[in-house]
Amino acid sequence: MDHSAATQMEEVPPAGTSASFFRRFFLNGWRLSAFIVSLFVIIPLGVIFCSWLTPAGGIWTHLFETVLSELFLNTLWLVLGVSTGTIVLGVTFAWLTAVCEFPGRKFFSWSLLLPLAMPTYVLAFASLGILDYAGPVQTLYRSWFGSGAWFPDFRSTGGVILVMSLAFYPYVYLLTKNAFLTQGRRALEAAQSLGHSRTSGFFRVALPMARPWIAGGVTLVLMETLADFGAVSIFNYDTFTTAIYKAWFGFFSLAAAAQISSILVLIVSVLIFVERQMRSRMRFTPSGKGQGTGEKIVLGPLMRWAAFLFALFILSIAFIIPTVQLCIWSLEIYHLEFSPRYFQWLQHSLSLGLSGSFLICLLALVLAYARRRNPDKLTGALVRISTLGYALPGTVLAVGIFIPVAALDNLIIALARDLFGVKIGMLINGTVLIMLIAYLVRFMAAGYNSIDSSMHRVTPSIDEAARLMGMRGLSILKRIHFPIVRGGVMTAASLVFVDIMKEMPITLMTRPFGWDTLSVKIFELTSEGEWERAALPSVILVLAGLIPIFLLIKSSEK
C-alpha cells in the first residue's frame, strides 16, 4: 500500500511554477471555455474604459460641459424616485399578501407580478397615450371642467418615475414576499411574546429583518432603471442611455459614446457591489422552517377593503388599463395598418429570440459544467464575470461590442487585401452575429441561473451511484443529467427568448440596415408619437411576456 501510494505521489506533476499553471489552465477544456465566454464581457468593458485614451475632440468637451451635469441630475432623480416608489409598493404588497388576510389576497398574490410582462417602453407610451392632451382622460376632463382647466403634465420627471415604479415594483415585491413568508409571522410572534405590539414588531423586527431582500430587489430595480432606454426616450427624459445613443447616432462619435458608457458602468458597478453584499447577508438569516400554522393576520373591516382597493388600483394602472387600451388601439387600427410586413418583423423577432436562446442555453450549460467539474476559485470567478452582463445597460454593450468587432473586421479586410489581393466587405459587423454576441452578454445570467440551479439537483452521489451501476460518460449524460436538467434548460430558454424579443437598444443600435423587429418598430413609431400604430406590435410582446410570468407563478406555488 505504502509503495503504490508513493509512486502515485511521484506521478503528480510538480505544481506551483507559472509554466505548469498556464499549461494546466489551457489543458482544462471546461475552464478554457469559461475563460472564452468571460472574454465577451471583459473585452467590451476594456474597450469602453480604454476610450479615455483617445480624445474625442471638440464635440465631447462641449457635450461634457453642457450636458453631463444634467444627465447626473436626471439620473439622480430617477434613482431616488424609482427606488422610493418600488419600495413603497413592493414592501406594502409583500406584507399584505404574505402575512395579512384581505379580500382577493390569493388573486393579488400572483396577479401583482403581471406588470413584469409589459416592457417598460410599452407601459410608458400606453400611459402617455392615455394621459396625453388628446387622450381619453384629458378629453373627458375638459368636457367636465372646460378647456382651460389645469391638468398635470405627465411628460415630466414625475411621470417617468411613476411609470418605472409601476413597471419595476414586482422585483421588490417578489423578493420581499419570500422574506416575509419565511420569517415575517414568526418574527412578529417573537416580538409580541417580548411585549411589543404588532405595529412596533413590524417596524422593529419584520422590516429590518427583510432589509437584505428589500435592498436586493431595489438594486435589481435600479439596474433596470439605469439600463432603460425605451421609456426615457418616449418621455424625452435625457439619461446616460439616451446620451450614448445620441453621441453615436446624432454626433457620430463612437469615442464619446464609449466615454459616456464608462461613466454609466462605474455607477452600475456600485450597484453590483451592493447586490453581492446583500446576497451574502441573506445567508445569515435562517430561512425558517415554514413552521407555524400559516395563519394570517385578519385585517379590520376598514383596512381590509382599503388593502383590496389599493391593490386593485395599482394593478389596474400598471397592467389592466394599459393592456385594454393597447387592445382597443389595435382593433381600431388593425384593418388600416396590418400588412405582410408585420410577419417579417415578427419573424425577425422570433428568429433572433430562438437563435439567441439556443446559443445562450448552450453556453450556459458549458459554464454550469465548467463550474461543476472545477470547484476552484478561478473557474468560479470566470463564471461570475461571464454572467455579469445582466447589470450592463444594452446601450453600453452595443458600443462596447461594436468597436472591437469593427476593428476586427477592418483587420480582416486589410489582411485579405494585402495578402490575397481580394476585396471583401464587413464579415461580422452589420450582421445578425454581432447582435447575438451582445444578447449573449446581456442575458447570460438569466439562462445560467436557471440551468445551474437545476444542475444542483444532480448531486455528486447521483453520479457515483450511476457509476456503481455500470454506467459511463455519455450514458450518464443521456439517462441521468439530461432528464434532470431538461426542465431548467426549457425555463432558461423561454426566459431568454422573451427577454430578447422585448430587448430594444441593442437591437436598435447593432441591427443590419433595414432589418426591423417588433421592438425596433415600436421605437420608431413612438418616437413620432404614433401610439395607436405602436399598439399592434406591443400586444404581441405583452403576450410573449406573459410566458415567463406564468413560469414564475408556477414555480413559486410549489
Next chain:
Amino acid sequence: MSKPILELKNISLAYDRQMVVKSVSFSLKKGQIGCLLGASGCGKTTILRAIAGFEPLVGGEIHLNKQLVSRQGWTLPPEKRSVGMVFQDYALFPHLSVFDNVAFGLRGMERSERLIRINEILDMVGLGETHNRFPHELSGGQQQRVALARSLALRPELLVMDEPFSNLDVTLRERLSMEVRDILKEFGITALIVTHNQSEAFALADEVGVMDRGEMQQWNTPHSIYHRPATPFVAQFVGEGVLLPGKVRMGRGVETGLGMLCGGVELEGPEGSSVSVLIRPEDVVHDDSSAVKAEVLRRTFRGANVLYSLRLENGDQVLALVPSHCEHSAGEKIGIQPYVQHVVLYDSASALMK
C-alpha cells in the same frame, strides 16, 4: 407554593372547524416545570400557542396568575400577558446582536438598570462573553441560550418552550436540558415545555401531561405516568412493555400466562372477566429455578442489560430485561419469575381500542 400560576379549564381549539384540542385541563403551581408529551400533531404545540395568546379558544378558559386571559371570543394580546416564549427555531433576530436581542423586550427601563439586567441574565445562561456577536456567529446550543435569556429578561410569570432541544444533537441535548432545569429551578421560574422525547420530559418535569389526538390522557408526576399509566395509550406510549391478556379471579388476583398476579390492585367486575395487564420489561425477572418457562424469540443487546422477547407457554409474548452476563440465544427456554409490585390493568375492550 400552592397558588396556581397557570390554569387551563376545559380548553378547546380548532383550525378551520376541525377540533385539534378537545377540552384539556391542567394547572401549574409557582416554580413548577410542566411538560406536554405526545406524538407530533397531537395538539401540544397548539396548547402552548394558546397560552402565549397566539391562538383563540373555541371553548374553555385560560387563567394566568388568577387573571382570565383567554376565553371563547376573547383573547388578551400576547404582548400583554407576561408569558415568555422560546420558539422551536429560536426566532432570534438576525439583524440584532446578542445584547440587542436580549434587550429587545426591555423597554421603558433606565439605561443603567437595563445594562445590569442584561449582564445578569447573560451570565446566568453562561453567555457573558458574547454580547456583540450576531446570532449566525453562534453555535446551536448558544443560540438556544440566547433565546432563553431573551425571554427570561422580561421576568415573565410563565415561560413556555416549544420543542426547545429538538434542533440540537443528542449529547448536547441531554446536557443542555439539565442546565435549563437547573436555571429554571434556581430562579423559581414556572415553565411549560412541549416535547416528543419522553426521557427529556421525565428528566425535566415535575408534572407531565401525555396527549393523544387533542386529548389529555393523563396529567401527573413522571413516576405515576410510568408506573400507573391511566390509559392503555399512555401505557404503550411511555416506556416499553406489553399488555398481557388475563382473567379476573376474585379474591386472588389476575390469571395470566405468567401465573397469578396480585398486589396493589383493587379488582372490580365479575369473576372471570377479560382484562389486559401492563407488564414492563423489568417486571419479568430471570430465574432458572422458576417453574414458569419461556422461549427466547429475540435478544437485543443493550450494554448493561439484554432485552429478551419471550414466548410464554400459552403463546403470549412478554419482554424481559436481564443483566447482560446471562447469555441465552434464540430458541432456548429460560425460567422467569413475574415481579409486579403494582398491577396495572385495563378492561380488554379499551385496551384493544388503543
